[in-house]
Structure formats: C-alpha cells, structure tokens
Amino acid sequence: MEKVSLKGVIDMHVHSLPDIRERAYNDFQMMEAGIRVGARAIVIKSHHGTTMNRAFLVNEHNKIVHKGSNNFTMFGSITLNNAIGGLNTVAVETGLKMGAKVVWLPTTHAANQLRKNGKTGGIECLDNGKVKEPLKEIFKMIKEYDAVLGTGHLSPEEIFPVVDQAKSMGLNKIVITHPEFWVVGMSHDDQIRIVKDYNVYLERCYAQPMGGGLYKSNLEDNLLIIKEVGYKNVMVDTDGGQVENPNWELALEEYMQYLADNGITKEQLDVMTKKIPSMLLGLNK
Incomplete structure (x- = not known):
C-alpha cells in the first residue's frame, strides 16, 4: 500500500503543554507539527480546564x-472536571462564548474512573439513572453554540x-x-448498538494507558470496529501528546498507515480523518 498522507487531516483529541503531566509538545510546537504535515486542524484538550x-x-501566533x-x-475545548467545578454551567457558557468547540463530560475526575481505580467520590452525571439538571442546561448551550459533546470517561451504563x-x-x-x-x-456490542440507536460517532484512538507509563x-481493535460499525460513524483521533508514545504526527501516520495496509480505502480514511471532524467543527460552512 502506498504511504498515507496527513495533508488535510483533523485530529480532535490531542494533549499538549501547559499541563500537569509531561507532554511531548507545547501548544506552539504542536501547531508547527500540524503545519509541517499539512494538517487542517487540531483540537487541544486538557483534563484540567479549558x-x-x-x-x-x-x-494569532500562526498569523x-x-x-x-x-x-x-487550532481549536479549544472544555472538560468538566474538578478544575472548573464539574458540571459548571457558568464555566461552560464562558468557554463556549470564548470559542470552545468541544465540551467533554468528566474524565479523570469522573466517578466511573475513580471507581475503576478503587476510589470513591468523583463527578456523577446521573441521579437515580436520570441526567442531572445542570447537565441538561449544558446540553442546551452545546446545541445553541453548535459545539460537540464528548462523553469523557463515563461508563456504558451512564453513556446510554x-x-x-x-x-x-x-x-x-x-x-x-x-x-x-x-x-x-x-x-463491541455496546458500540454497535449506540451507533445503530443514536447515529453517534465513535472516537477511536491510537493507544490507551494501562498504568505505570x-x-x-488500539490499532487492531480499531480496525475491527470500523468493519463492524462502518467507517461513516468512526472518527480517527490519536489522544496523543504523551512522551511514552510516538510524537503526535508519527502516531497518526502509523495509525492511518495500519488501516490503509489492512484494507481501509483512501476514501474511507478521508471520511474518518477529514469529513467527520470537519463537519463537527463547522469547517464545511
């Protein structure tokens, strides 16, 4: 298979400095990496605010x-963790007014993540199985500002x-x-069902942390889910930026090349790396 090109790609989930933990690139270095490979856009994410x-x-620096x-x-986002007060409607409205394009539900401070790590507490999005009222207000704002809702680190029992x-x-x-x-x-059954029932997009990322660095x-499993769900509902992102993984552009190229080498066509890759994120970010307007 011929070598894939990153020209025009969009990655909607990348981490950079400043951050609490070490990252491979700072924001300006991430910008330069994107420009070098001809990327159209990157959404930077922080677990600690906006x-x-x-x-x-x-x-502005790019200009x-x-x-x-x-x-x-470069696009920004807001993550509903403790640093902004969890399900904080004021923080979300402020972030959206200042241009945030993605609102992530709780991640590292989600009650689900704490439970999975043997801890208690954390931010809950449900109350007796029902979505909490502040979150409904946040959903209204996400719709009003035509932003993207990301489900964060919730469990399937919460996501549905x-x-x-x-x-x-x-x-x-x-x-x-x-x-x-x-x-x-x-x-896989959960992922197939949620796409079938709600026509959402699955963000499938390069690799996942297992603890201890x-x-x-995820590449083999990503390929399987693309074949099971269909490429029209899968978005290729890296969740990159860690020092333990290849630099962002290398991770994305490896990911895309793996898919191309295993039967995913250029047209299908374009949908997952360009058309879906472009639509989500409003770049088609």
Missing part, C-alpha cells in the same frame, strides 16, 4: 509567524442515558470518547 484561550493565542501561508487552525437525553434535546454532534479505553469499557495499542 484550552480555547490557548488555541486563540496559537492561531504573525507564518503570515497566512497555511490554513491550519446521557446520549438518549442529549439526542432528545436536539444534539446531533455527539462523540463517544475512546470507547475502547478500559476505563470506559464499551464492548505503559500504553496498549
């Missing part, structure tokens, strides 16, 4: 340094009612955040 303000500065010679755009509520309120830009991640733990490749 990144839309960082994305704004990156884009000054590169003087309009590329069409790369959350997605059901979101869809009932008119949200169509819903991404199931790395369902293969062991903390999330969605089976060790990462497990």
Whole structure:
C-alpha cells in the first residue's frame, strides 16, 4: 500500500503543554507539527480546564509567524472536571462564548474512573439513572453554540442515558470518547448498538494507558470496529501528546498507515480523518 498522507487531516483529541503531566509538545510546537504535515486542524484538550484561550493565542501566533501561508487552525475545548467545578454551567457558557468547540463530560475526575481505580467520590452525571439538571442546561448551550459533546470517561451504563437525553434535546454532534479505553469499557456490542440507536460517532484512538507509563495499542481493535460499525460513524483521533508514545504526527501516520495496509480505502480514511471532524467543527460552512 502506498504511504498515507496527513495533508488535510483533523485530529480532535490531542494533549499538549501547559499541563500537569509531561507532554511531548507545547501548544506552539504542536501547531508547527500540524503545519509541517499539512494538517487542517487540531483540537487541544486538557483534563484540567479549558484550552480555547490557548488555541486563540496559537492561531494569532500562526498569523504573525507564518503570515497566512497555511490554513491550519487550532481549536479549544472544555472538560468538566474538578478544575472548573464539574458540571459548571457558568464555566461552560464562558468557554463556549470564548470559542470552545468541544465540551467533554468528566474524565479523570469522573466517578466511573475513580471507581475503576478503587476510589470513591468523583463527578456523577446521573441521579437515580436520570441526567442531572445542570447537565441538561449544558446540553442546551452545546446545541445553541453548535459545539460537540464528548462523553469523557463515563461508563456504558451512564453513556446510554446521557446520549438518549442529549439526542432528545436536539444534539446531533455527539462523540463517544475512546470507547475502547478500559476505563470506559464499551464492548463491541455496546458500540454497535449506540451507533445503530443514536447515529453517534465513535472516537477511536491510537493507544490507551494501562498504568505505570505503559500504553496498549488500539490499532487492531480499531480496525475491527470500523468493519463492524462502518467507517461513516468512526472518527480517527490519536489522544496523543504523551512522551511514552510516538510524537503526535508519527502516531497518526502509523495509525492511518495500519488501516490503509489492512484494507481501509483512501476514501474511507478521508471520511474518518477529514469529513467527520470537519463537519463537527463547522469547517464545511
């Protein structure tokens, strides 16, 4: 199979500095990596608050340094963890007004993640099986600002009612955040069912942390789910930026090349790496 090209790709889940943990690139280095490979856009994510303000500065820096010679755009997001007060409607509205394109439900501070790690507490999105009222208000804002809902590190038992509520309120830009991640733990049957029932997008990522600095490749399982669910509902992202994994652009190239070498066509790759994220980010308008 011929070598894949990263020209025009969009990755909607990448981590960079500043952060609490070490990352391979800072925001400006991530921008330069994107420009080098001809990427169209990257969404930077932090477990500790917001990144839309960082994305704004990156884009201004790009204009000054590169003087309009590329069409790369950095986008920001907001993650509903403890640093912003969990299901904080004021923080979400502020983030969306400042340009956040993705709202992630709790990740590292989700009650599900704490339970999986043998701890108690954490942020709950459900109350007796029903979506909490602040989250309904957040869903209204996500729809109003035409942003994307990411399900974070919730469990399947939480994801299904959350997605059901979101869809009932008119949200169509819903991404199931790395369902293969062991903390999330969605089976293939779960992933097939949620796509069939709600027409959401599965975000399938390069690798997942197993603890102790060790990462497990998701590539073989990603290929299987693409064949089971169909490429039109799968988005190829890296969740990259870790020092333990290859640099972002190398991880994405390896991921895409693996799919291409195993029967995924260029047209199918374009849907998963360009068309779906472009639609989600409103770049088609």
